Amino acid sequence: MAELVGQILEVIKFIGRPARKYLKYQRKFTKYVADFKQAQDDLLAKNEDIQRQLDDECGYGKMPKQEVERWLKKVEEKLAHAQHVEVKVSKGKCLFRSSLGKLVDETTQALKEVHAEGHFSGRLVVNDHSIVAVKLPTQNLVGHQVSVRDEIYGYLMGDDVGMIGVCGMGGIGKTTIMKDVYNRLIPEAKFKKLIWITVSRNIDIRSIQKDIVSQLQKELPDHENTIVRAGKLSKMLREMLRKQGRYALILDDVWSSFPLEDIGIVEPTKDNGCKVVLTTRSEEVIRSMGCTKVQVTCLSMHEAIDLFLSKVGQDISENPTLKSSMRLVVGECDGLPLALVTLAACMKGISNPRVWKNAVNELRGYVRNIRDMEDKVFGSLKFSYDRLNTGDQDCFSYCALYPEDHQIEKEEIIQYWMEEGLLDEMGSREAMEDNGHSILEKFEQNSLLERVENSAYVKMHDVFRDMALHIKRKRFMVKAGKQLKELPNEEEWGEDLEKVSLMYNSISAIPQHMKCPKFPKLTTLLLSRNYLREIPESFFEHFPNLKILDLSHNPFESLPSSISALEKLTALLLIGCYYLESLPSVLKLQALKKLRLRGSGIKEIPQGLEMLVNLRYLDLLAMHPILRNPEQMREFNKLEVFEVWFCNMGDWNMYVGQRKRLHKYSILVCPLYRSKDIPSASSKLVLFERIEIIIGDAVILPYDIQQLHLKHCYGARSLNDITLRDAIHLKGCTVEDCFDLESIFSSKCDQLKKLASLTLRNLPDLIVLVGVGESSLSTFSSLKEITLCSSHKIQKLFEADRALHNLEKIEVNYCLQLEEIITEPEGEGMGTNNDSIKYNFPRLTTLILSNLPKLKGICSEMQ
Template structure:
């Protein structure tokens, strides 16, 4: 609001000061219309800094609650549903005239449109589900399903919930339905990064395993398009390659209603929690838990209580919760856990009970910038993704060589100096190796036949040569950034295929990859002969 009326906050003002600045600026405006959209509870205009409406100024708010109107002394104007003619016009635009021209479809389609009770969201959602359906029997069945739905949910009118639930049921594929429901793990009105969400789908096994990481993300992208085309999600911003999406609050209400039964979720994301969920909320039938972005939570579970028994729990999302410690035996009864995301927490060490999570596929600890200890990973033989970016661990965790299923290892911005020889060669499934400044053996990296992306520091130019020789007769990774020399801070490589040389004395010929796009040399000394080229392309 402040930015729209030309107010800039420094960042150190308290709420009272900010409200005063807003009030002073708004009070000077003789003509003003302000709209507060999607209000669910009473708003104190004084605390926000909004002057009481007067001559020449209007305050409009939209809400689904008459109680909010009453508490804020508003004149309530109920927006009427679309009349039948308007509903049909909207429905036919969304479903397409080509489908409605199929003999027998239009009369059924009109009955379906009428079932939407003039609610625009319902009309759009249901019509989008039926777009492209040219089988008359499917249209008859759709009408039958709509007539049979009688459930409702808090915050939704019966008719709206009925139509949204219909769209969910029309997904039919249980994996597709689970992909949709997992969107409700994020806070209300949250901008969800598509790659972040697809990463969870992959780790959960909702995206079938494929030969490459890129192929799995492409499949996740196709699933996302399916949910978008059914109007269950909407694009927040971005292009196809870098999208973020959001879930309409009514759709999220419907998803949370479904997950209050089976599959059972516990979702308290970005709710300002200062106390952990009650012990009884950690029920045995829980499948997914999200407490993300409760920055003042600090304590995940009461220390004095016995560990929760959640054998069906597969996903535990706890990023940004201010968690400083986790009880030692917390994970003792979570044998089914697949995804543990603890990113951006000030935790110093992880409990040893993590070592026994034999079904864990993703351990995500990015930017836990106090984290110094990770217990042994030797038993986590199905672990596919290990994210230790920005942590304070000094050595790779014990048991790394046993992670035979690992596909993605990320140590970027960590202080791990090197990955000891003999470890990488055991990680034959590795597709993404992003270790930035950490020293790795070029010879061992070259033996990783499934690698799609690598960034790391090689020991010397001989190591680079051995790496390139390993690709005789096969393609190099599509993306690589290799650092060489003693440069303390790596240069920014702007392409996807580059080598950085830093603080080096170069006198012998250096072999380079065939398809290199960028070579950066900083603070280097070169000694070369006119008849003896300093660099050669690895034409092996």
């Protein structure tokens, strides 16, 4: 009845309106409805297009523009209203079409207006400055790992639990789960900062403090004690809480409990809303630190098979003849993710059923008599180790000599392998290094070593390290990075020891008389990075067959004469021993292949050095120039790597004129007061520092030089004053603080076709890179990176030509007169129609320009 009354009232209202308007809505009602539906469809289509574009552009670190978000919200409102109108139209009657027609027309116009507003210039997204952390690389979770992840996530997003402890055995996936949780927290608004710290077995308070502060982008003074540092860190975290908001801290791989206040970590409470999560193998740590426990268990058989099949490769996983063997192999892993992934990598590509059956038999042999789960882990992981040949096993075990979680420099570990004799003699050091890199690659591919973001390093998983030390338990004594202040007890020095690593400790003294017997099997003794001030005379008498002795970075002033009796010694490393001024005679060290004195305080060539004809690696880059007579180098026919300091040009020219071919070298030519940081011999480098280059006098370069550095040199107007004609292999050139230099090259240098990197800093008289009238076409044809800094006279950097097509990075700053980065060659105007000029940089990915007050443009066409 009420509806009928309302309709009658509508008719009465229209009686008073102009008949023409009434008849229009009545007569053209069908057209209004058609226009309405078309406008509705158009807006829906436009909305879908915008949404698709937004999905494509709105990746990590991006967010929709505010105008886009407002438009999408308006679209949602208008389309919802349109649906309401559509319902009214479907229920309307002919008598009342005039009223509905007016409503439909108004709605149509509103839809068209919103559609017209949906045109945005450029991209639909902007940078999201609220990002609180960088995503961590991880793998997909499997099975119950997902539910564990969700449990942890729930605690973090809730308010009741502040301390969370994730517990489980080594290799079970605790870190993998936490990485996934960490990545899921990044877009959440709850936490304004996420902090990830790897703790490891030996808790180092200073290191943890340093890592946290680094992620806060702040600093703590190194000289202050841990208590003061803890107070300052606590203050930093409280200020962040007050100004920015709450944080979540993840402590990965915790082996023992500790008070949070010792570090400076603010205790989580309901009031501050912060969270602390730790992963550990120990339930005792969980209990003593007051954490809510989240247990990670092994995968079920079904989950384990799925993980294994996903990693072993499709060609193997779908092979029906291998299914039963694969199931047995997976069963022997007992659901441990690390073991499953490792075994899958090891068996990838192997389709021979007999090899798979043998794998089952080997795994069963290792596990059969093992009592506890930890040994079972070693049994599974040891299978991958046992598939290596004996030489590769020794190389792998050598990685365990480093501290836990240590990032191992690839070049360094390969050098150890070489001097230890673990790599086959291959005729040259270069070939042996290539072999070493091949072995490391094999370890990485088989998941025996972890790749580090910086490809120059690798890492050994702590479970693998434990396994390797378990295998070598009678032959290795490794207490690296244990914060020891004295040598291990004498009862720990077994007669069967082959390798002892005490690196990265705080050992300051060695007992005057060790009661231990001699160790005839000991070949490696690593004591680097300790606080040794004195070594007893009798100490080296205990190790008659020592091959590798690393005493680097210790503050002792002298070495005992007993070191001269180590006739089997192949490598003596004394890097960074600043207080060491002299060495005992090395005459008897005839087996010595490597001697490094870089950064030591040595002032004279060790007596008998010229008699060491087997030397392959000689580093004389000490704090003082100690090579007085280059003629001494004639005897070293086997030398392949050489690092040395010549204090005058005469000695340098004499040496370079007679030298043999070297695999690598790092040579400094400097009269006095050398730079502190001299690059190691990773290539073929010559550094001239504080040298007067007299025009007309020949400055000879080795024909195979790859890196040329000039610092604080004077006299030369360009590098052409140095003999560059033979430098056909030059890849990198750095010139700094050379005040007379007007151009880098006064004439074109067609022979520098391999020059890839050019770094120029503080050259106050520099006007051009290449002399006027000379083309840079050949000189820079391979250039990938150029850096120009603090050169205030230069106005233009490059002439535009095809020579720059390999450029990947340009960085220019503090050049006060620079007007243009790339300019046309002289004589070529914009109207010349010269088709040879190309402004094309297909590989350029980085352009950094700063503090260039007179810069007018990047290149002429862009002004």
